[in-house]
Amino acid sequence: MRTGSGSIVTGGLLAIWILATVGCSSPQPVKGPPSPSNQEVRGHADRTFDKLKEEERQGRDVTQPMR
Secondary structure: OOOOHHHHHHHHHHHHHHHHHHHOOOOOOOOOOOOOOHHHHHHHHHHHHHHHHHHHHHHHHHHOOOO
């Protein structure tokens, strides 16, 4: 038995439509991680700034003499 090219195209389009419909129909959108609070952001910034200052002091003590 021979199938026509029209039925192959129709079957392919039907398969694409089914996959697109099933793949795009999720019950709920995926949520990302919660945003940090302002207090958390400030705490991280303060710790990073303190660490940077400490590294500067250590680098200056070891490699550059104080004037």
